[in-house]
Each structure stands twice: as structure tokens, then as C-alpha cells.
Amino acid sequence: xxxxVHRPMPDEEIPNGGLTIGEAAAVCGLSVxxxxxxxxxxxxxxxxxxxxxGQRRYFARDLNWLAxxxxxxxxxxxxxxIRAYTEICRxxxxxxxxxxxxxxxxxxxxxxxxETRRHLAAIEKKIDFYRTGxxxxxxxxxxSEQRADR
Amino acid sequence: xxxxVHRPMPDEEIPNGGLTIGEAAAVCGLSVxxxxxxxxxxxxxxxxxxxxxGQRRYFARDLNWLAxxxxxxxxxxxxxxIRAYTEICRxxxxxxxxxxxxxxxxxxxxxxxxETRRHLAAIEKKIDFYRTGxxxxxxxxxxSEQRADR
DNA sequence: CTCCCCCCTGGAGCGCGCTCCAGGGCAAAC
DNA sequence: GTTTGCCCTGGAGCGCGCTCCAGGGGGGAG
Numbered sequence: 001x002x003x004x005v006h007r008p009m010p011d012e013e014i015p016n017g018g019l020t021i022g023e024a025a026a027v028c029g030l031s032v033x034x035x036x037x038x039x040x041x042x043x044x045x046x047x048x049x050x051x052x053x054g055q056r057r058y059f060a061r062d063l064n065w066l067a068x069x070x071x072x073x074x075x076x077x078x079x080x081x082i083r084a085y086t087e088i089c090r091x092x093x094x095x096x097x098x099x100x101x102x103x104x105x106x107x108x109x110x111x112x113x114x115e116t117r118r119h120l121a122a123i124e125k126k127i128d129f130y131r132t133g134x135x136x137x138x139x140x141x142x143x144s145e146q147r148a149d150r
Numbered sequence: 151x152x153x154x155v156h157r158p159m160p161d162e163e164i165p166n167g168g169l170t171i172g173e174a175a176a177v178c179g180l181s182v183x184x185x186x187x188x189x190x191x192x193x194x195x196x197x198x199x200x201x202x203x204g205q206r207r208y209f210a211r212d213l214n215w216l217a218x219x220x221x222x223x224x225x226x227x228x229x230x231x232i233r234a235y236t237e238i239c240r241x242x243x244x245x246x247x248x249x250x251x252x253x254x255x256x257x258x259x260x261x262x263x264x265e266t267r268r269h270l271a272a273i274e275k276k277i278d279f280y281r282t283g284x285x286x287x288x289x290x291x292x293x294s295e296q297r298a299d300r
Numbered sequence: 301c302t303c304c305c306c307c308c309t310g311g312a313g314c315g316c317g318c319t320c321c322a323g324g325g326c327a328a329a330c
Numbered sequence: 331g332t333t334t335g336c337c338c339t340g341g342a343g344c345g346c347g348c349t350c351c352a353g354g355g356g357g358g359a360g
Contacts, residue, residue, distance in 0.1 A: 099280040
């Protein structure tokens with residue numbers, strides 16, 4: 001999982017003709033291939049603009065949208081759900097529906113955070129177990145070393 | 151990702167002959183197939199005991215070990231890393247090495263938690279945006295709706 | 301004895317999310 | 331003019347972590 005945004009790039013830094021796909025990829029911390037993949041999969045609000053040569057050009061609105069996608073992906077939303085959300089956002093006047101999707105996702109993320117924290121606590125117990133030297137003092141790797149989560 | 155442990159099952163509840171793979175799977179919240187897969191992949195401290203008929207039998211030590219695996223998987227440690235850790239734990243007298251693996255994993259989990267929290271904050275900003283009705287008041291799905299993370 | 305259920309093995313299959321490749325184009329730099 | 335570098339498309343390939351299947355067996359209930 002690449003880190004979020006390499007260069008925050010305020011809108012005014014975007015040249016008039018937009019960014020190439022390579023530049024956009026660098027900005028939002030994704031690969032060129034991934035950007036094209038997302039477009040194919042319908043995760044972009046609109047297909048990217050094209051230069052006369054046929055090359056994609058990215059503008060502030062595209063980068064903003066992509067930042068949202070990165071955020072949803074980064075919290076584990078599957079591609080198909082992001083596609084569904086994108087389709088909702090393409091239609092107007094359904095703010096309640098968008099809100100519902102986001103709130104539901106928020107719940108899942110909270111649960112996931114919670115579970116990770118519980119597992120982390122168990123790992124830390126185990127670490128303590130080794131730090132205090134209890135691990136060195138007990139023979140089997142097995143009966144003694146485990147069950148830090150109890 | 152299935153939840154952790156369905157029945158905590160204290161050691162004294164385990165019948166003398168051990169649990170079948172189906173029972174063990176239920177206890178640790180994994181599927182029977184996954185348990186066999188983990189064994190094949192070398193994630194078990196020792197291969198499971200077998201009944202005379204050839205069926206696997208699980209005892210407290212196995213369930214303890216598996217609880218540890220669930221915890222590592224549940225915090226995103228890849229199978230191959232768990233295998234490496236398992237191999238370390240099969241040898242004796244390398245508590246420092248085990249500790250190092252666990253501490254490194256802890257660091258990664260903390261980073262991951264942090265990133266998730268940042269993304270979550272962005273999602274919550276966006277939720278607020280819709281809750282306050284700002285979403286309904288601005289025309290495009292695009293320029294207005296996004297960039298909650300700024 | 302017959303059912304039925306769970307177990308066994310080896311191996312194939314799958315869903316996900318990319319990632320890479322072949323074959324080709326445009327255009328700025330040398 | 332040619333080299334370089336990034337871009338294009340369609341489609342194949344891949345690593346991961348399971349999950350399922352065929353074909354077969356044991357063993358307790360009725």
C-alpha cells in the first residue's frame with residue numbers, strides 16, 4: 001500500500017493543459033497502470049480528458065476525486081463497492097444515498113480498527129513476555145510462548 | 151476476515167482424545183480447509199497429531215499456537231512471514247530473534263493503524279459535509295464533494 | 301447392514317487487485 | 331533524422347490466500 005499523496009500539489013500548480021498520467025500517478029501515489037485500471041473499472045467520476053494526441057490529461061477535479069478513491073481503498077473498500085459509490089455520485093440529488101454508503105463504510109472501518117487494536121494488544125503482551133525474559137526461562141516454544149491473548 | 155475465537159474453550163474443556171479438525175476450526179474461527187492449508191504451508195509449530203484412523207487431533211497447545219497465528223494474520227502478516235516466524239520458534243534459544251520479529255511487526259501494524267485513522271478522518275469530514283447539507287447545496291458531484299481530506 | 305457425517309489427500313480453481321507486455325504513436329531533444 | 335521517453339490499447343499473467351472438488355475411508359446411529 002503506497003503512501004497517500006506524495007506531493008499535495010495545490011490546484012494552482014497544475015499547468016493549464018493538465019497533468020500527464022505519469023505526473024498524476026506521482027501526485028496521488030499510484031502507478032500509471034493502476035490509474036488506467038481504475039478508469040477501466042469505472043472508478044473515475046468521468047473518463048479522463050484527452051489531449052489532441054489521445055493522451056490522458058488530469059486536472060484538479062480528477063486529482064480530488066482520485067484522492068477520495070485512495071482514501072476509500074486505503075481503508076479497505078473493495079473495487080466493486082467503490083464502483084458502486086462512483087455510480088451513485090455520477091447521478092445528482094442522491095446525497096442521502098452517498099451519505100449512507102459512507103456511514104456504512106465508516107462502521108466497517110471502525111470495527112476493523114478495533115479488531116486490529118485487540119490483536120495488537122495480544123502481540124504486545126507476547127513482546128513483553130519475551131522482553132522480561134520469561135521466554136528464555138521456559139523450555140518449549142509452544143505451551144509457554146503462546147496464549148499471550150488471554 | 152472471520153472473528154477471532156468463537157468459543158474461548160479453556161483447556162479443561164478439551165476432551166482427552168483431542169478435538170477433530172472441524173471442532174478446532176470452529177474454536178479458532180477458521181475453516182477446516184484453512185487449517186489444513188496452514189499445516190501444509192508450515193504455519194503450525196508441529197504437524198497435528200493423528201488418531202489411529204489418520205484423522206487430525208487438536209490439543210490445547212495446538213489451539214494456543216493457532217490463536218497466535220490468527221492474531222498475526224489478523225494484523226496483516228503475510229503467510230510467508232508467519233512461516234518464517236514459525237521456523238524460528240521451532241528452534242530453541244533464539245528468543246531475541248523472535249522478539250525482533252514481533253517488534254518489527256508491531257511497528258508495521260502501528261503505521262497501518264495510523265494510516266487507516268488518517269483516511270478515516272477524511273471519510274468523517276466527507277460525512278459531515280453531506281450531513282450539514284453542503285452536498286445538497288452544491289451542483290457538481292465532483293469539485294464540491296471531494297477533497298474532504300484537506 | 302446401511303446411512304450419514306465427517307474425515308483424508310492431491311490438485312485444481314478462484315476472486316482480487318493489480319502489473320506487465322507487445323506492438324505501436326507522438327514529439328521534444330540532440 | 332534519429333534517439334529518447336513517455337504515452338496508447340488489449341490482453342495476458344501473477345501473487346496471495348484461500349476454497350472447492352473428486353475419489354475414497356472410518357465409524358457411530360438406527
